[in-house]
Amino acid sequence: MQQAWKSYQEQNKDRFLNEMLELLRIPSISANTENAGDMQRCADAVAQRLREAGADRVEVMPTNGYPVVYGEKIIDPLKPTVLVYGHYDVQPADPLELWHSGPFEPVIKDGKVYARGSADDKGQFYMHVKAFETMVQTGTQTTNIKFLIEGEEEVGSPNLEQFVADNRDLLKCDVILISDTSMISMENPSIDVGVRGLAYIQVEVTGPNRDLHSGVYGGAVANPATILAKMIASCHDENNHITIPGFYDDVVEATPEERELMARAPFDAQEYAADLGVQELWGEKGYTTNEHTGIRPTLEVNGMWSGYTGEGAKTVLPSKAYAKISARLVPNQSSEKITQMLLEHFRKIAPASVQVNAYNLHGGEAYMTPLDSKGYQAAAKAVKETFGKEPIPVRGGGSIPICAILEKELGVKIVFMGFGLDSDNLHSPNEKFNLENYYKGIETIPYFHQYFAEA
Amino acid sequence: MQQAWKSYQEQNKDRFLNEMLELLRIPSISANTENAGDMQRCADAVAQRLREAGADRVEVMPTNGYPVVYGEKIIDPLKPTVLVYGHYDVQPADPLELWHSGPFEPVIKDGKVYARGSADDKGQFYMHVKAFETMVQTGTQTTNIKFLIEGEEEVGSPNLEQFVADNRDLLKCDVILISDTSMISMENPSIDVGVRGLAYIQVEVTGPNRDLHSGVYGGAVANPATILAKMIASCHDENNHITIPGFYDDVVEATPEERELMARAPFDAQEYAADLGVQELWGEKGYTTNEHTGIRPTLEVNGMWSGYTGEGAKTVLPSKAYAKISARLVPNQSSEKITQMLLEHFRKIAPASVQVNAYNLHGGEAYMTPLDSKGYQAAAKAVKETFGKEPIPVRGGGSIPICAILEKELGVKIVFMGFGLDSDNLHSPNEKFNLENYYKGIETIPYFHQYFAEA
Numbered sequence: 001m002q003q004a005w006k007s008y009q010e011q012n013k014d015r016f017l018n019e020m021l022e023l024l025r026i027p028s029i030s031a032n033t034e035n036a037g038d039m040q041r042c043a044d045a046v047a048q049r050l051r052e053a054g055a056d057r058v059e060v061m062p063t064n065g066y067p068v069v070y071g072e073k074i075i076d077p078l079k080p081t082v083l084v085y086g087h088y089d090v091q092p093a094d095p096l097e098l099w100h101s102g103p104f105e106p107v108i109k110d111g112k113v114y115a116r117g118s119a120d121d122k123g124q125f126y127m128h129v130k131a132f133e134t135m136v137q138t139g140t141q142t143t144n145i146k147f148l149i150e151g152e153e154e155v156g157s158p159n160l161e162q163f164v165a166d167n168r169d170l171l172k173c174d175v176i177l178i179s180d181t182s183m184i185s186m187e188n189p190s191i192d193v194g195v196r197g198l199a200y201i202q203v204e205v206t207g208p209n210r211d212l213h214s215g216v217y218g219g220a221v222a223n224p225a226t227i228l229a230k231m232i233a234s235c236h237d238e239n240n241h242i243t244i245p246g247f248y249d250d251v252v253e254a255t256p257e258e259r260e261l262m263a264r265a266p267f268d269a270q271e272y273a274a275d276l277g278v279q280e281l282w283g284e285k286g287y288t289t290n291e292h293t294g295i296r297p298t299l300e301v302n303g304m305w306s307g308y309t310g311e312g313a314k315t316v317l318p319s320k321a322y323a324k325i326s327a328r329l330v331p332n333q334s335s336e337k338i339t340q341m342l343l344e345h346f347r348k349i350a351p352a353s354v355q356v357n358a359y360n361l362h363g364g365e366a367y368m369t370p371l372d373s374k375g376y377q378a379a380a381k382a383v384k385e386t387f388g389k390e391p392i393p394v395r396g397g398g399s400i401p402i403c404a405i406l407e408k409e410l411g412v413k414i415v416f417m418g419f420g421l422d423s424d425n426l427h428s429p430n431e432k433f434n435l436e437n438y439y440k441g442i443e444t445i446p447y448f449h450q451y452f453a454e455a
Numbered sequence: 456m457q458q459a460w461k462s463y464q465e466q467n468k469d470r471f472l473n474e475m476l477e478l479l480r481i482p483s484i485s486a487n488t489e490n491a492g493d494m495q496r497c498a499d500a501v502a503q504r505l506r507e508a509g510a511d512r513v514e515v516m517p518t519n520g521y522p523v524v525y526g527e528k529i530i531d532p533l534k535p536t537v538l539v540y541g542h543y544d545v546q547p548a549d550p551l552e553l554w555h556s557g558p559f560e561p562v563i564k565d566g567k568v569y570a571r572g573s574a575d576d577k578g579q580f581y582m583h584v585k586a587f588e589t590m591v592q593t594g595t596q597t598t599n600i601k602f603l604i605e606g607e608e609e610v611g612s613p614n615l616e617q618f619v620a621d622n623r624d625l626l627k628c629d630v631i632l633i634s635d636t637s638m639i640s641m642e643n644p645s646i647d648v649g650v651r652g653l654a655y656i657q658v659e660v661t662g663p664n665r666d667l668h669s670g671v672y673g674g675a676v677a678n679p680a681t682i683l684a685k686m687i688a689s690c691h692d693e694n695n696h697i698t699i700p701g702f703y704d705d706v707v708e709a710t711p712e713e714r715e716l717m718a719r720a721p722f723d724a725q726e727y728a729a730d731l732g733v734q735e736l737w738g739e740k741g742y743t744t745n746e747h748t749g750i751r752p753t754l755e756v757n758g759m760w761s762g763y764t765g766e767g768a769k770t771v772l773p774s775k776a777y778a779k780i781s782a783r784l785v786p787n788q789s790s791e792k793i794t795q796m797l798l799e800h801f802r803k804i805a806p807a808s809v810q811v812n813a814y815n816l817h818g819g820e821a822y823m824t825p826l827d828s829k830g831y832q833a834a835a836k837a838v839k840e841t842f843g844k845e846p847i848p849v850r851g852g853g854s855i856p857i858c859a860i861l862e863k864e865l866g867v868k869i870v871f872m873g874f875g876l877d878s879d880n881l882h883s884p885n886e887k888f889n890l891e892n893y894y895k896g897i898e899t900i901p902y903f904h905q906y907f908a909e910a
Contacts, residue, residue, distance in 0.1 A: 031767045092769060098665070155767055182671070196670060200768045209732030210553070213881040215651060215853030216637075218783050219753035220727075220744045222737035225778075226687060226756050233688035236681065272675075277664030280808040282677035289675045298674035301681050302771050307758035308779060312486050312610055313655045313816040314547060315781060315854075316757050316882055323680075324763060326770060328673050353735040361768040398670030399770075426668040427771050 004138040005446050009130075009439070016130045016442065017113075017435065019049065023088070023122045024106040024115040030066060030089035030155045039066045039151055042088050046149050047071070053129050054136030055147070061167075063159035066151030070170065073136065074144045080453055081144040083173035084132075085406065085414075086125025086180065087153035090117035091427045098429035111435050118433035119424040124179040125149055127419065127438060131445035140446070142453035146173060150402075153180075156200075156362030157402045164409040175375035175452060176406055179441060181396050181418030186436065188266050189387040191379055192396035192416040195403060196297070197329030197366035199339040203228065203346045204357040205321045211307070212317040222353035224321035225306035231349055232323060235299055239285035242299050242327075244345045252332045254295045262290055265392050275423060294395035297338075298328045324361070328399060335363035335401075364401015367414060374455045375415035382447035383417070386440060398426075417441075417448065459593040460901050464585075464894070471585045471897065472568075472890065474504065478543070478577045479561040479570040485521060485544035485610045494521045494606055497543045501604050502526070508584050509591030510602070516622075518614035521606030525625070528591065529599045535908055536599040538628035539587075540861065540869075541580025541635065542608035545572035546882045553884035566890050573888035574879040579634040580604055582874065582893060586900035595901070597908040601628060605857075608635075611655075611817030612857045619864040630830040630907060631861055634896060636851050636873030641891065643721050644842040646834055647851035647871040650858060651752070652784030652821035654794040658683065658801045659812040660776045666762070667772040677808035679776035680761035686804055687778060690754055694740035697754050697782075699800045707787045709750045717745055720847050730878060749850035752793075753783045779816070783854060790818035790856075819856015822869060829910045830870035837902035838872070841895060853881075872896075872903060 009016070028042035029035040043060050050058045050071035058071040066089065074081075093103035093116045101107040106115035113123065128147070135141040148171060150160055164171060181192040207224035208217070237243050254262075267290055273281050283292035292298070302325065307318030325346075327338055343358045350356040369376050371393055383391040396416070403414050419441035425431045464471070483497035484490040498515050505513045505526035513526040521544065529536075548558035548571045556562040561570035568578065583602070590596040603626060605615055619626060636647040662679035663672070692698050709717075722745055728736050738747035747753070757780065762773030780801075782793055798813045805811040824831050826848060838846040851871070858869050874896035880886045 031765070031769070092763075092765065094763075094765070095666070198670070198770070200770070207733065210880065210885075211550070211883045212731070213853060213883070214755045214757055214781060215653070215748075215783055216851070216877055216881065217731075217748060218755045218852060219747035219751055220736055220738050220852075221731060221733060222735075223755050225759045226691065229684040229687035229756070229759070230691075232681060232684035236685075276667070276672075276676060278662065278676060278808055279810075280677075280806070281675055282806075282808045283675050292674035293670075293672060296674055300669045300673045300678050300772055301684070301762065302669055302769060303762035303764045303773070304680045304684070304776070305760045305764045307756065308547075309758045309760040309777070310486070310547065310549070313779065313781070314486070314757060314882065315653070315655070317755055318758070321759065322764070324768065326669060326768070328670055351735070351737075353733055353737045355734075396671070397673060397675075398668060422671055425665065426671065427769065428666040428668070430665075 001140045004140060005134050008134050008138050009442055020123055020126050020438065021106045021113065023126060024117055025104055027104045028089050028151065029092050030152050031092050039089065043067045043069050043151055046088050049129055050147060053133035063163050065159045068151065068163055069147065069149040071147040072145065073141065075141050076144065079144055081146060081173040082449060082452060083146045083148055083171060083176045084128045085176055085178045086128065086149045087121050087151065088149050089151045089154050090120065091154050095429060100430055112432040113435065114430055114432045116431050118431055119420040120426045120431065121153070121180045123433040123438055124419060124441065127179060127441035128445055130442045134442065135446050135449065143449045146171065160402050161405045164406060168409060171410055173410060173412055175412055176410065176414040177448065178400065178414060178416050179418050180400060181398065181416045182420035182422050182424065183418060184265060184392065184394065185421065188392060189383050189389055190265070190392040190394045191383065192418055193371060193376065193393040194331065194368045194395040195366060195398055195400045195416070197333060197335045197364055198326060198399040198401055199329060199335050199342060199363045200326035200361045201339060201342050202359055202361050203323045203325060205350065206319060206355045208319050211319050214315045214317040217317050221317060222351060223317055224354050225318055227351065227354050228306065228321040228323055231346060232301060234349060240282065241284055244341060246341055247297070247338070250333045251297060251330055259291065262294065263288065265290060265394055293397035295330055297330050297333060300326055302326055328397060329366050331366045331368050333366065335365050339363050364399055365404035367400065367403035369413060369415055373413045374452065375413050378448050378451035378455055379415045379417045381451045382444050385447045386444040456595050459595060460589050463589050463593050464897055475578055475581050475893065476561045476568065478581060479572055480559055482559045483544050483606065484547050485607050486547050494544065498522045498524050498606055501543050504584055505602055508588035518618050520614045523606065523618055524602065524604040526602040527600065528596065530596050531599070534599055536601060536628040537904060537907060538601045538603055538626060538631045539583045540631055540633045541583065541604045542576050542606065543604050544606045544609050545575065545577070546609050550884060555885055567887040568890065569885055569887045571886050573886055574875040575881045575886065576608070576635045578888040578893055579874060579896065582634060582896035583900055585897045589897065590901050590904065598904045601626065615857050616860045619861060623864060626865055628865060628867055630867055631865065631869040632903065633855065633869060633871050634873050635855060636853065636871045637875035637877050637879065638873060639720065639847065639849065640876065643847060644838050644844055645720070645847040645849045646838065647873060648826060648831065648848040649786065649823040649850040650821060650853055650855045652788060652790045652819055653781060653854040653856055654784060654790050654797060654818045655781035655816045656794060656797050657814055657816050658778045658780060660805065661774060661810045663774050666774050669770040669772040672772050676772060677806060678772055679809055680773055682806065682809050683761065683776040683778055686801060687756060689804060695738055699796060701796055702793070705788045706752060706785055714746065717749065718743065720745060720849055748852035750785055752785050752788060755781055757781055783852065784821050786821045786823050788821065790820050794818050819854055820859035822855065822858035824868060824870055828868045829907065830868050833903050833907035833910055834870045834872045836906045837899050840902045841899040
């Protein structure tokens with residue numbers, strides 16, 4: 001079986017790559033309404049590829065937002081079913097001026113594909129389509145396989161819960177497999193066993209009812225930019241602890257054993273800092289870098305703007321100041337509860353000289369995969385098979401808000417088998433995906449199905 | 456004489472207005488290079504108007520930036536000479552969406568002209584052109600009159616010092632008269648006897664070398680937006696005192712007598728707050744609102760931006776954060792010294808996990824007109840003549856950085872005879888100038904020349 005996979009994949013290597021590049025050329029940015037046509041085009045392209053790969057039922061299914069692409073090949077109702085989740089939408093590409101090549105004109109350089117969506121998530125979900133094709137074409141499919149490829153992950157999957165609830169029978173499965181995370185390195189393969197939750201809000205501070213001359217009024221009216229800066233500054237103390245009352249209440253502290261295990265993962269702080277171009281790392285006192293991004297909740301400013309931002313000097317005292325602020329949450333913290341806490345906090349700490357409008361933008365719960373679950377065990381064996389090494393279980397820093405929803409609606413566990421790298425520039429300019437990782441993913445996935453079927 | 460002025464102005468009322476509207480239609484924004492053609496067009500229009508008004512020498516004089524318009528009519532070398540300073544450039548008009556009508560399509564509503572530059576400063580310097588015409592046409596010019604109308608006031612007059620130094624003889628005069636400020640109200644006429652200095656800097660904070668995924672890296676890397684917010688927040692204490700070491704060192708405190716005199720100026724805090732739409736005024740503890748904007752130095756954020764500022768949620772940890780920050784200074788504070796102090800402060804307080812690039816954008820010194828100067832006395836008499844009330848001397852909050860330069864180069868005092876109102880929305884959307892104020896200015900100015908000639 002392995003030999004058949006290997007030679008099929010070797011023979012179709014170039015086509016596997018070109019098909020991925022085709023998908024990357026479609027600017028399927030779910031956040032921009034002007035890309036609505038591209039979104040539909042991308043969904044249709046994904047459906048067509050699933051058909052060509054061997055799915056015997058494929059549908060572009062409408063939602064209240066962008067459609068979900070569904071595909072399946074059921075070989076035997078008695079065999080276990082794997083539901084592959086992925087998303088065909090991508091993040092906005094701005095700031096465009098920082099890209100070395102067009103975000104939707106994929107370029108291959110030094111064995112890497114540069115394009116928006118290459119790692120997040122087109123390149124990664126497409127590994128599953130090509131692994132599926134490999135199994136179908138070599139007559140070695142070991143599980144029933146279903147695909148659920150959505151188009152609204154990057155805007156918080158607002159319609160997925162309803163879709164899954166409405167299609168519970170269609171989506172019935174024994175495990176959910178997601179490749180939308182990364183591993184430490186090719187030498188140190190790892191599997192994410194957790195993703196953080198998210199609470200994302202916008203805060204708008206209004207001072208005077210119009211932009212004012214900063215000389216005529218400066219000193220007599222609260223400046224909303226200054227007030228917002230003070231509000232943001234007050235959210236972390238000198239040890240970088242988050243100061244919002246109650247924020248840590250529901251955090252289940254990691255045990256010393258768990259922290260000890262995490263500390264064994266290979267990590268070079270100097271290399272990490274050098275890659276980011278910073279002289280010093282940062283973070284909550286008392287925790288390591290991997291703990292900062294893995295087991296601790298955080299609060300970050302994602303965007304902030306006020307007043308004059310053009311060239312030169314404009315002496316304005318702004319009327320309004322805005323911030324986008326999000327918290328990453330750990331298991332047992334409730335996204336809804338933290339969102340409310342953040343909103344109330346920002347409303348409360350504002351002085352009476354300004355008005356605050358704070359509202360929820362999106363959110364989702366943290367998720368943990370049990371190490372002893374059938375799905376995790378199959379993934380670990382598959383990775384060991386192709387990488388020659390036992391994968392390290394790690395807690396990822398990102399969020400996949402739909403995990404909690406999928407588990408709740410479908411009643412099965414989720415396994416994250418990500419083949420990206422932290423250096424893939426997700427959500428940043430020059431997003432890339434290493435070709436080696438793409439092919440390794442396609443090579444590894446059939447083993448997952450085999451081991452899961454055998455378990 | 457007075458009767459001749461009055462009837463001439465009455466007969467030409469509509470033309471005086473239409474000519475001002477013509478000037479307002481030219482988008483002479485000195486900050487935007489794309490308006491370079493409009494700037495030249497505006498300079499030529501001003502020159503043409505000076506010629507038509509009766510100047511016998513008019514020149515559009517080049518500088519290293521936008522040209523200066525010079526005009527004069529010397530009636531007798533033995534008579535005193537008044538140099539009228541004004542500027543034909545205007546502030547950028549953004550945010551455009553907040554204007555009720557086009558910023559360069561003047562609209563008259565309820566006795567007010569709405570347009571960018573109506574009060575600052577086209578409408579105001581044009582009062583002088585029309586007052587000059589009145590005197591010329593009625594054969595009643597009492598002083599030599601020179602006009603210096605520049606095109607770079609709104610960008611800090613970078614070339615004016617050199618221009619004045621190069622043309623000291625041409626600009627020789629006995630007093631400089633400027634209408635680029637406001638009065639309390641038509642019922643409570645006032646004359647600004649001081650303008651604040653300015654130190655305007657830009658601060659750029661760089662964290663990681665690229666925008667990062669806020670989940671993957673959040674918590675482990677200093678967020679430049681958060682750091683910048685902390686830096687801004689640290690500049691004021693809980694009493695709204697500025698905390699930058701040495702900031703107040705050179706401030707000469709106003710005497711109790713001076714403060715007592717200021718407190719007599721009519722001021723309704725409730726009305727002031729209501730006009731601005733704020734529930735509470737703000738400012739440095741221990742000082743009144745008029746003191747906040749008059750005799751105290753201030754520090755304001757004029758602009759601030761970082762990360763994602765579009766619609767919806769983007770989970771980015773920004774690479775960079777920017778702020779435009781300016782201080783208003785009082786007499787005896789040095790703009791250069793405070794600029795250096797601000798730059799050093801922002802460089803110093805940054806943690807090692809970010810890099811700070813801070814630099815000067817523009818600045819200028821504060822200026823005070825002596826109450827016992829011939830110029831102030833003539834202005835006070837002129838205002839009393841047409842308003843029927845002794846004007847109140849007040850300290851204005853804005854800055855006219857060229858004042859200190861003009862006094863240094865030409866060795867004479869400056870008088871501010873402003874006819875605008877604080878509610879004119881200078882530098883804001885819907886800038887306006889009341890027609891009543893425009894005509895009152897034209898009516899008052901000839902008296903200034905008369906009283907100055909007689910003194």
